[in-house]
Amino acid sequence: MIFGPNREPCSQPLGFAVDLDRELGGKFRNLWPYRILNEVQSAFWPVCFNTDHNVVIAAPTGVGKTMALEAAICRLLQEDEGTGNGRKTWKAVYVAPVKALCQQRLVDWQRRFGTRFGLKCAELTGDSAGMREVAASQIILTTPEKFDAVSRDWRDNLYLLGSVRLVLIDEAHFLGEDPRGSALEALICRLKIMKSHKVIMDKGLPASKLRILAASATLPNVEDIGRWLEAPPEAIFNFDYTYRPVPLEIHVLGYANASNPFLFQRTLEGRAPEVIGRYSEGKATLVFCGSKKGAEALATKLAGAGSGFGFGNKQVGRGGMQGRSQQRLEAERFSNIQNHKLKDLLLTSDGAVAFHHAGLTAEDRTCVETLFQQGVVRTLCSTSTLAQGINSPAFLAIILGTTFWRGTGTGYEDLPVSAVLQMIGRAGRPGYDDRGVAVIMTSKDKDLMYMSMAEGQEVVESQLPARFHESLNAEVCSNVISDLGDAIRWLRSTFLWVRTHRNPDYYTALLPRGTVCRDADNSIGEYLKAYMLRILAELEAENVLRLEKTVGLSRDGAPIENQETETIVPLVAGRVMSKTLVSFETIKILRAVPSDASLEDLLYACCGCPEVCNPVRKAEKRPLNDLLKRVRFSKGLGIKKCTHPSHKAFVLVQACLGNLEIVDFTLKVCDNPMCLISSVCAEE
Ligand SMILES: Nc1ncnc2c1ncn2[C@@H]1O[C@H](COP(=O)(O)OP(=O)(O)OP(=O)(O)O)[C@@H](O)[C@H]1O
Numbered sequence: 061m062i063f064g065p066n067r068e069p070c071s072q073p074l075g076f077a078v079d080l081d082r083e084l085g086g087k088f089r090n091l092w093p094y095r096i097l098n099e100v101q102s103a104f105w106p107v108c109f110n111t112d113h114n115v116v117i118a119a120p121t122g123v124g125k126t127m128a129l130e131a132a133i134c135r136l137l138q139e140d141e142g143t144g145n146g147r148k149t150w151k152a153v154y155v156a157p158v159k160a161l162c163q164q165r166l167v168d169w170q171r172r173f174g175t176r177f178g179l180k181c182a183e184l185t186g187d188s189a190g191m192r193e194v195a196a197s198q199i200i201l202t203t204p205e206k207f208d209a210v211s212r213d214w215r216d217n218l219y220l221l222g223s224v225r226l227v228l229i230d231e232a233h234f235l236g237e238d239p240r241g242s243a244l245e246a247l248i249c250r251l252k253i254m255k256s257h258k259v260i261m262d263k264g265l266p267a268s269k270l271r272i273l274a275a276s277a278t279l280p281n282v283e284d285i286g287r288w289l290e291a292p293p294e295a296i297f298n299f300d301y302t303y304r305p306v307p308l309e310i311h312v313l314g315y316a317n318a319s320n321p322f323l324f325q326r327t328l329e330g331r332a333p334e335v336i337g338r339y340s341e342g343k344a345t346l347v348f349c350g351s352k353k354g355a356e357a358l359a360t361k362l363a364g365a366g367s368g369f370g371f372g373n374k375q376v377g378r379g380g381m382q383g384r385s386q387q388r389l390e391a392e393r394f395s396n397i398q399n400h401k402l403k404d405l406l407l408t409s410d411g412a413v414a415f416h417h418a419g420l421t422a423e424d425r426t427c428v429e430t431l432f433q434q435g436v437v438r439t440l441c442s443t444s445t446l447a448q449g450i451n452s453p454a455f456l457a458i459i460l461g462t463t464f465w466r467g468t469g470t471g472y473e474d475l476p477v478s479a480v481l482q483m484i485g486r487a488g489r490p491g492y493d494d495r496g497v498a499v500i501m502t503s504k505d506k507d508l509m510y511m512s513m514a515e516g517q518e519v520v521e522s523q524l525p526a527r528f529h530e531s532l533n534a535e536v537c538s539n540v541i542s543d544l545g546d547a548i549r550w551l552r553s554t555f556l557w558v559r560t561h562r563n564p565d566y567y568t569a570l571l572p573r574g575t576v577c578r579d580a581d582n583s584i585g586e587y588l589k590a591y592m593l594r595i596l597a598e599l600e601a602e603n604v605l606r607l608e609k610t611v612g613l614s615r616d617g618a619p620i621e622n623q624e625t626e627t628i629v630p631l632v633a634g635r636v637m638s639k640t641l642v643s644f645e646t647i648k649i650l651r652a653v654p655s656d657a658s659l660e661d662l663l664y665a666c667c668g669c670p671e672v673c674n675p676v677r678k679a680e681k682r683p684l685n686d687l688l689k690r691v692r693f694s695k696g697l698g699i700k701k702c703t704h705p706s707h708k709a710f711v712l713v714q715a716c717l718g719n720l721e722i723v724d725f726t727l728k729v730c731d732n733p734m735c736l737i738s739s740v741c742a743e744e
């Protein structure tokens with residue numbers, strides 16, 4: 061299947077191209093190195109730059125959606141010029157699903173908006189600088205989880221949240237993925253309600269004019285996202301894969317399943333050389349592997365296989381360097397590589413094969429990326445760290461297996477659509493080649509599913525039900541919901557509301573079986589309200605919040621007859637739950653611990669909470685069982701072998717507290733249980 065030009069006419073016929081020289085003068089013009097906008101950009105440009113509409117753009121990778129977000133920032137700068145307001149009291153918040161994307165945008169925007177327009181950019185993620193720097197910046201780059209957490213205290217952080225004039229959501233299709241999607245949904249609903257809140261309106265804060273722009277991959281139901289974000293029809297754009305500027309040929313290869321995911325991955329590694337040989341045409345190749353070890357193993361295997369993976373291959377991409385002697389000069393850079401395995405690999409393969417993953421130092425990673433960009437490294441085996449938004453010179457991108465170890469829940473999971481699109485989107489980037497090839501290697505039973513994902517046929521559904529208790533409680537604690545009326549308003553502002561009306565079959569857990577959507581009645585809305593009341597009752601039963609009947613008061617404070625309202629009051633357990641981001645399940649487990657529980661029982665209960673319960677990998681069983689023999693508690697509970705996720709947490713917490721040496725790297729970084737114990741101390 062080929063994704064690219066030569067298409068049927070699109071639903072939004074264009075036939076004109078915006079010329080930035082004519083549209084823009086002065087300092088805005090130099091923001092972009094190109095002059096003529098492509099069809100997709102020419103369609104969204106007028107709405108992004110000349111109006112204040114909320115906008116949703118769904119289009120394939122590489123079409124240049126980033127400039128829509130930049131155009132909205134420019135509009136604010138232009139507005140400042142018009143009003144003579146040089147102080148820039150507003151903030152623009154860029155929300156992306158992963159830190160790597162935020163960091164990449166930070167570097168780019170610091171260079172382009174920082175020097176030219178004096179805009180300060182700051183990253184607000186797990187690794188970022190303090191809130192002081194964030195408060196002093198105009199562009200904040202963050203993840204949905206982090207911004208969700210910060211905006212829960214919006215009334216205490218009014219100086220920050222009240223200034224948010226623009227929210228830019230990149231890769232917005234992650235709305236349909238758990239758990240990031242539910243964080244984004246909760247966050248956007250809060251911002252929508254905050255926008256028209258009395259506190260914001262009365263003070264005339266920038267957030268009262270909040271504008272939202274979302275850029276996403278091609279989706280069948282982008283109109284639903286548009287409706288949810290309150291974008292008018294003329295500001296909702298959906299361009300299918302045929303609009304990709306560089307055609308991408310996609311192959312999905314299904315292989316017979318092995319007895320377990322580990323063995324299946326080994327089978328795929330064995331097939332990789334053959335697949336590279338068949339599809340790469342001797343050009344730059346990027347192979348996405350499921351783990352760090354997998355990336356290293358495949359790179360070593362390819363280097364061992366000799367020529368065919370870039371050795372002695374003089375052909376380089378358009379962006380690459382010409383001539384092997386120049387490449388040799390580049391090869392001198394290997395001397396700075398700190399990772400011995402990587403250095404040896406580069407030396408033995410004459411720089412042609414390398415690996416890239418989060419276990420390398422930042423310097424090593426940058427060095428490998430540069431060598432790949434320059435055409436020295438020809439075959440790069442990487443984990444998904446390299447997939448996010450980078451402009452790679454790869455002609456061929458291979459996804460080596462679509463199952464990955466998530467470390468939570470059931471352990472192994474299927475790659476979500478956003479990851480698949482990001483990875484295949486690295487091949488055939490504009491400016492490097494005039495076409496690209498992507499190969500998805502998966503199991504036979506999943507090849508159709510991945511083909512439909514690659515075509516942009518995956519409908520985005522709301523992930524809010526998975527975190528409904530937590531989201532509802534967070535709004536109660538942040539004062540967005542103070543009574544039943546507020547709760548219903550909040551419910552109506554959700555993407556869940558939009559989607560249940562469109563596709564009730566998907567939400568059978570919430571609605572009575574067989575519910576159909578009839579425009580004439582509002583039964584779905586009523587069912588959803590009943591569902592929400594049920595959740596409120598469950599939260600009340602665990603002392604997370606309290607529902608109180610109160611008499612309605614007139615403006616002068618006099619009681620109004622027959623006007624009873626139900627006020628919702630947050631309790632300490634609810635506040636702990638919202639602040640520490642723990643699940644309702646955890647609160648229930650902790651509340652069930654009797655007040656006279658032994659230390660062993662208390663510890664074991666904490667270790668059963670979902671936040672710390674990570675599945676036991678096969679390779680971890682031995683080191684965990686060794687630790688089990690040395691920790692203080694185990695016999696009282698009759699644990700003989702570490703088989704259950706809670707056993708793993710129980711052993712690791714004790715090993716940390718007892719200062720026992722943990723040799724296995726993945727076990728060593730599992731320090732979450734310690735955080736949880738501190739939150740238990742704050743309980744009622
Ligand atoms: N009109 C244009 N002319 C030439 N190059 C362009 C044009 N628009 C964008 N580009 C370049 O195309 C590349 C891809 O742009 P961008 O990253 O914005 O795409 P995207 O749609 O966000 O894709 P992705 O999903 O991969 O993030 C960038 O290097 C950008 O500079």
Ligand SMILES: [Mg+2]
Pocket residue numbers: 125126230231449
């Ligand atoms: Mg992008």
